[in-house]
Amino acid sequence: MLRDWSDVYLIGIAEIDQQHQGFFAAAHRLYEEILDREGKNAVVEAMAFMRDYAEQHFQTEEAFMREHDYPGLKEHMQLHVAFFRRLDGLEDDLMIFGPSQDLADRALDITQDWLIDHIADEDMLYSLHVKAREPRGNAA
Ligand SMILES: [Fe+2]
Numbered sequence: 204m205l206r207d208w209s210d211v212y213l214i215g216i217a218e219i220d221q222q223h224q225g226f227f228a229a230a231h232r233l234y235e236e237i238l239d240r241e242g243k244n245a246v247v248e249a250m251a252f253m254r255d256y257a258e259q260h261f262q263t264e265e266a267f268m269r270e271h272d273y274p275g276l277k278e279h280m281q282l283h284v285a286f287f288r289r290l291d292g293l294e295d296d297l298m299i300f301g302p303s304q305d306l307a308d309r310a311l312d313i314t315q316d317w318l319i320d321h322i323a324d325e326d327m328l329y330s331l332h333v334k335a336r337e338p339r340g341n342a343a
Pocket residue numbers: 264279283321325326
């Protein structure tokens with residue numbers, strides 16, 4: 204199901220929160236392009252955009268965690284790698300079977316739903332870690 208952005212997904216680190224919203228928008232765009240049967244090119248483009256966006260966002264997060272000596276960095280990086288593996292699978296199926304409602308739903312599951320769970324469970328952990336170390340709130 205397509206879900207709207209909500210501020211409950213904010214983790215309190217401005218740059219990363221902004222990127223999460225951009226990630227969310229990219230997930231919506233990918234979903235919509237898959238459902239719009241007109242344009243295969245648009246699906247390919249939306250997929251490429253999602254991939255680039257995720258790469259940049261994960262780099263920002265990983266640099267941030269490294270900078271703040273986050274002990275869960277390695278495990279968190281593995282989740283990012285797993286995300287790309289799922290995205291690869293979706294991309295392959297889109298190329299083989301073409302766009303469908305099923306694949307659009309799967310795109311949302313892999314991108315938007317994954318992102319929401321990831322923010323709530325994993326990103327919140329490093330945010331709390333950083334805030335615990337910097338009680339005056341200079342986290343960003
Ligand atoms: Fe993350």
